[in-house]
Structure formats: structure tokens, C-alpha cells
Amino acid sequence: MTVTTPTDREIVLTRAFDAPAGLLFDALTRPDLLRRWFGAQGWQLVDCRLDLRVGGAWRFVSRGPGGAEMAHGGLYQLIEPSRRLVYTERYDDQSYPGDTLIAHRLVERAGLTTLTTTIRYATPEGRDRVLRYPMRRGVAEGYGRLDDLLAELTETRRPSDDTQPNARTERKSS
Template sequence: MITLLTTPADRELVITRTFDAPPARVWEAWTKPEHVRQWYGVAALPTVISDVDLTVGGAWRWGQKAPDGREIAFSGTYEEIVPNERLVYTEVFELMPGPPVHVTLTFDDTPDGGTALTSTSIWPSSEIRDQALATGMEAGVKEEYDRLAAYLETM
């Protein structure tokens, strides 16, 4: 499966990927800390943070530990939760704090029983979005989604 990143509008980033698992399983892998620890981030770094308070207004924080001991963490707050269908939240990269990114994830059924996952994020500016993309974000996202796909096969 292909993970595709596109920039259809000035401050927008859309990530799409189809997974060979039903929406309920993809949702569970995305929202339960014990599952997040198994696939989140890049394989070269251990995932040491996966806190999830899956309530509207609840906080989440996911992160990995760099070789120098630094935490590379993202965090935010849940704004809307529709189990197995839609998750809306804010996201901040803690090493570069600033205005949050607003993310909407949709978990759509596919005709073959899989899930089309779409992440639509609205960034504070096109410059910030483009800076994030320039850091190698696309390769990291693709690796992470490949890891999620492999993990889903084991659930």
C-alpha cells in the first residue's frame, strides 16, 4: 500500500493510506497506548511515551527517545471523537512549540473490508507546514504507516 502526502491548499497537508484491517481495528491501534507503543514513530528509536486520554478535551502525548536521551514528542488535545469513524485533535511538536496544527482523521470502510485512513491537517501557516515537510517528515510518516500496517496484521 502507498502512503501519499499532498498539499491541496495553502496551509493543508493530507496523508492517505489504505490498511488491510477494518476501521475498528485501525481505530484501536491508533487510540490505545499499548498498541501505539508497537508501531508509532521510526523503528530506529524506542517509543517511550504513549499517553491517551480519549475524551473530548482529553490530552494525548506520543514520543520516542533519541540516542542522546532527548524526548522527541508530539502532544495535543482531543476536540471530537466518533469511535471507529473520526478523530479531531490538536498537535504540537514539543521541540518546536508554537501554534498547534489541527488534525482530522477519518477511518472509512473500503469495499474489501479494509480502512482508508485520511489525515487532514491545517497548519498555522504554509511556511511552517513546508518547514516540517523539509525536515524529512514524508519519509518518517511513510515508515510509521508501514509499521502500523505490519502491526495491524498481528492484532
């Protein structure tokens, strides 16, 4: 994963996943899949509600070491399945002003999908505060769990050799 700071209010994360864009989009938008990968090591998504439509709300609550809880949510701004997902985000305990805007862009080439996430904070101070936290480590750990999930889901979608048509059985007899 690469992390860049192109402006004083943005963080850009870029990471390739060995999965089709549609499957990666599902992992970003389906509660049953999000619960299986979202968050840093030691954290579990215990509440995951999505109203996946423009203007719809989302809310996540994660539980971590010692029972600590972290909650955040926002509103969907743009939804283009398998291509783009844009939403606002605000943590319940957020002490800096304004919402953060998260924009995911998915680009698939030959089954490999690059996810570029641009995080735009309301202020430079908000971005700088996040950069002081172990954000990179936490996201990388979550993406590692996402890799495992995508590999599992990709494997279950592949037909086994036993289900491939046999040319002899498919040929019409004359």
C-alpha cells in the same frame, strides 16, 4: 501513501490498510498498540498518555538514535470511534506559532480501510518547515510497522479451522 498539499497550510496523507476500521482506530488510540508501531525506524514511543474524550489531553515522548527525545501533545476535539479522530498537536521544541490540527478519517470497504489524515498548520511557514523534514519517510516507516501490527492482530482475531462448527455435531438428533 500519497501526500498532497491542497492549501498553503495543509498536508493530506492517504493510505489504505488491510484491516477493519475498528482495529485501525484502536491502533490510533490505545497506548499498548501505539507503543508497538508509532514513529520512524529507530524511534520508540517511551511515554504514551491518552485521555480519550473530547477535551482530553494526550502526550507522547519518543526516543531515537543516540538517546534523542521528541515530545508532543494536544487535546482531542472530536472522537467518532472507527470513523473520525480530530485533535490538536504541538511539539515541545516547536518554533513556529500555534497548534496544528490533525484530522483522521477512516473509511472501510470490504475489510480494507483507507485512512485520510489532514494536517492543518497555523501558518504556511509551519507547513513548509515540516515539508523540508523527512516527514514522508518517517510516516511511511511508522505505517509499515502499523501494517505488521494490524496483520498480527487480524490473524489473532480470525477463528482457526478447528473452532468452526461442524454441521454433523450441531445437527439435532431425531
